[in-house]
Amino acid sequence: MSARGLELRRGAGPWAPLLAVVVVGSAIVASVNRQFLTPSNAYVVIASASLLCIIGLAQVMVLSVGEFSLAIGGIGALSGVAMGYLLVERGAPLLAAVFVAMLVGTIAGLANGLLITRSGVDGFVITLASGGAFTGLALGITETQPYNGLPEAFTVFGTGRIGFVPYLAFATIGLSAAAAAFFRWHRVGRLLLAVGGSREAAALSGLSPARAVVAAHTLSGLLAGAAGVMAAAQLHEANASVGAEWVITSFTVAIIGGTSLSGGVVSIGGLIIAGLILALIKDALVMLSVNPLWVALTQGALILAAVFFGRSNRRRRPQRRVARRSAISEQAVS
Amino acid sequence: MHSKARGRFRRVYARSNAAGLVLLVLITWSVYAAAGTGFLSSFNLFTLSQMAAGTAVIGMAQLAVVVTGRMNLAVGAIGVGVVMLTGWLLGPAGVPPLVAIPMGLAAGGAAGALMAWLELKTGLNSFIVTLAMASVYSGLTLILTKGESVSVLPSSVTSLGSRGLGPYVSVLIVPALVVAGALWFLYQRTSLGWKILAVGGNETAARLGGVRVGRMVMVSFAISGVLCGIAAVMEMSRVAAALPSLGTSWLMASFIVPVLGGTPLKGGSVSVGGALLAAIFVESITSGLVSLSVPTYWQSFAVALVLLVAVVADEARRRRQRGAVRVEVAELVEAKESHVSARA
Numbered sequence: 001m002s003a004r005g006l007e008l009r010r011g012a013g014p015w016a017p018l019l020a021v022v023v024v025g026s027a028i029v030a031s032v033n034r035q036f037l038t039p040s041n042a043y044v045v046i047a048s049a050s051l052l053c054i055i056g057l058a059q060v061m062v063l064s065v066g067e068f069s070l071a072i073g074g075i076g077a078l079s080g081v082a083m084g085y086l087l088v089e090r091g092a093p094l095l096a097a098v099f100v101a102m103l104v105g106t107i108a109g110l111a112n113g114l115l116i117t118r119s120g121v122d123g124f125v126i127t128l129a130s131g132g133a134f135t136g137l138a139l140g141i142t143e144t145q146p147y148n149g150l151p152e153a154f155t156v157f158g159t160g161r162i163g164f165v166p167y168l169a170f171a172t173i174g175l176s177a178a179a180a181a182f183f184r185w186h187r188v189g190r191l192l193l194a195v196g197g198s199r200e201a202a203a204l205s206g207l208s209p210a211r212a213v214v215a216a217h218t219l220s221g222l223l224a225g226a227a228g229v230m231a232a233a234q235l236h237e238a239n240a241s242v243g244a245e246w247v248i249t250s251f252t253v254a255i256i257g258g259t260s261l262s263g264g265v266v267s268i269g270g271l272i273i274a275g276l277i278l279a280l281i282k283d284a285l286v287m288l289s290v291n292p293l294w295v296a297l298t299q300g301a302l303i304l305a306a307v308f309f310g311r312s313n314r315r316r317r318p319q320r321r322v323a324r325r326s327a328i329s330e331q332a333v334s
Numbered sequence: 335m336h337s338k339a340r341g342r343f344r345r346v347y348a349r350s351n352a353a354g355l356v357l358l359v360l361i362t363w364s365v366y367a368a369a370g371t372g373f374l375s376s377f378n379l380f381t382l383s384q385m386a387a388g389t390a391v392i393g394m395a396q397l398a399v400v401v402t403g404r405m406n407l408a409v410g411a412i413g414v415g416v417v418m419l420t421g422w423l424l425g426p427a428g429v430p431p432l433v434a435i436p437m438g439l440a441a442g443g444a445a446g447a448l449m450a451w452l453e454l455k456t457g458l459n460s461f462i463v464t465l466a467m468a469s470v471y472s473g474l475t476l477i478l479t480k481g482e483s484v485s486v487l488p489s490s491v492t493s494l495g496s497r498g499l500g501p502y503v504s505v506l507i508v509p510a511l512v513v514a515g516a517l518w519f520l521y522q523r524t525s526l527g528w529k530i531l532a533v534g535g536n537e538t539a540a541r542l543g544g545v546r547v548g549r550m551v552m553v554s555f556a557i558s559g560v561l562c563g564i565a566a567v568m569e570m571s572r573v574a575a576a577l578p579s580l581g582t583s584w585l586m587a588s589f590i591v592p593v594l595g596g597t598p599l600k601g602g603s604v605s606v607g608g609a610l611l612a613a614i615f616v617e618s619i620t621s622g623l624v625s626l627s628v629p630t631y632w633q634s635f636a637v638a639l640v641l642l643v644a645v646v647a648d649e650a651r652r653r654r655q656r657g658a659v660r661v662e663v664a665e666l667v668e669a670k671e672s673h674v675s676a677r678a
Binding site (some may be wrong): 031046068115118119121122124125126129130131132133135136137139140142143144248251255261262291293294296297298299300301303304307308 | 374405433452456458459461462463465466467468469472473476477480481502585586589590593599628631633634635637638639640641643645646649650653
């Protein structure tokens with residue numbers, strides 16, 4: 001099965017050349033700093049990658065239908081804050097608080113999806129504004145003071161490990177596997193990819209692009225909520241500003257992983273590899289005592305290089321995707 | 335018949351969009367003024383005019399790119415790059431303002447043009463190119479400045495920020511209006527501007543019609559970069575310092591201003607006046623919240639929420655408008671047809 005719109009990417013994505021660089025680079029770093037190849041460093045890298053992968057996965061969800069979500073950071077922040085509020089101010093049981101946090105994320109995503117399809121305003125603008133609103137809400141609730149004093153069990157989840165594999169990694173692997181299965185076998189997952197592949201064709205085939213967009217954003221919100229919970233677990237605190245850099249990170253991981261910007265093609269396996277690569281690079285820069293300010297610059301350069309070299313796998317799309325999307329939402333609404 | 339309908343469409347569309355914005359601004363101002371907490375004081379309105387002028391230029395920087403159907407996610411990054419460069423030139427390097435500022439603006443223009451060049455050479459989406467380059471530019475700026483700000487600037491520059499045309503209006507609206515006037519002239523009266531709009535309207539048709547699309551995109555991005563620079567210098571003069579934190583909040587404003595102002599993201603048409611009004615509206619919301627002593631941590635939420643509602647409501651209005659105009663045109667066509675058939 002490889003109908004154009006139903007593709008899970010086969011073969012290497014843009015991360016392939018990057019992987020080669022990373023392997024070589026790791027050897028160099030290892031020779032410079034002994035700490036690099038230790039289990040405790042491996043733990044750091046994998047823990048970091050776990051969070052990066054979930055953030056990227058949230059973006060993959062909307063990329064699959066050809067949408068962008070700039071609200072992932074805001075939803076993550078809000079979910080984390082909601083959980084923190086329940087745990088610290090209301091003494092709620094841990095599982096209930098986590099559940100509510102994920103629910104908050106899901107509802108936020110659903111709101112985005114509905115707003116986009118009903119109003120006809122481009123997803124880019126809607127999620128830009130809603131992301132700001134979610135972040136603002138989180139800031140208002142916390143009054144810019146993060147929630148500390150999260151329960152013991154939670155911090156154990158956040159920092160506990162088996163050998164050098166953090167518990168968090170299992171959550172990531174579980175969610176990623178579910179996502180891969182979702183896109184491969186589940187009816188809705190295949191709907192998302194079909195719509196992402198070609199909205200016109202999907203609509204003409206009787207599928208509902210509007211429903212796909214709503215589903216994509218809802219799932220993205222769910223994952224962003226999960227990311228918020230995970231971030232709070234890692235940091236031992238629920239912080240409203242946690243999502244600030246998630247936007248570019250989510251795109252970097254997703255795209256280096258091989259998910260197409262124009263929709264219809266996702267790569268979960270590539271996503272995981274990309275997450276690991278990015279975490280490794282960040283870690284290597286720290287190990288080499290490189291100025292942390294270089295991280296932002298390298299991320300930007302990386303995404304460009306990765307997308308450029310991975311271009312052969314992508315379809316060319318006309319620049320003005322905005323026009324197409326608005327036209328279809330119009331259709332979907334009427 | 336045809337041109338009459340088109341003329342009527344344009345007038346109705348433009349008039350109602352601008353009228354809607356004026357109404358929004360008036361309502362906002364009335365609400366805040368009624369609260370009696372000093373919204374209409376000279377201090378508050380002066381600050382409002384400063385902020386609105388800056389936001390207007392930021393919005394126009396994005397507008398310059400949006401009219402071609404692309405987007406510039408690096409507005410804030412170019413802004414901070416220009417402000418730190420100009421600040422360094424004016425401060426530690428002791429370069430006179432008349433030299434330093436044009437240099438900074440030129441750097442901004444070059445930064446914009448570079449992104450356009452990358453996009454054209456690689457064929458990548460402007461979203462990705464500008465997203466990535468935003469990281470590159472801001473990262474580079476942070477590295478070169480080591481995160482330090484420049485707070486010692488020549489008084490000729492800093493006094494501009496505090497000077498006013500009277501007690502209610504800052505002198506900074508002058509550069510904003512000049513930029514707006516220049517852009518209006520560009521898009522409405524020059525063939526270059528017309529070609530740029532053509533690229534946004536239908537790129538393939540424009541190319542087939544002989545428009546050098548690549549060149550138009552580069553010009554647009556260069557203009558955008560220069561405008562980012564202007565906004566950066568304006569803010570530098572306003573706060574009397576070159577801060578590396580500049581630009582972090584620019585992205586949302588840069589898109590909301592054109593969108594609310596009536597410049598569609600898919601490109602092809604433009605409303606500079608609308609952008610000005612939208613900037614006033616956006617800053618009025620914040621300014622009013624400040625006058626109401628709303629804590630800063632609730633302000634961003636309130637502003638984002640209002641903007642979300644405004645964008646959705648605006649699109650709803652636009653759709654109703656389109657429906658009404660379609661009916662109008664249909665009636666005209668019907669009249670013409672019946673006229674023809676009556677004759678035949």
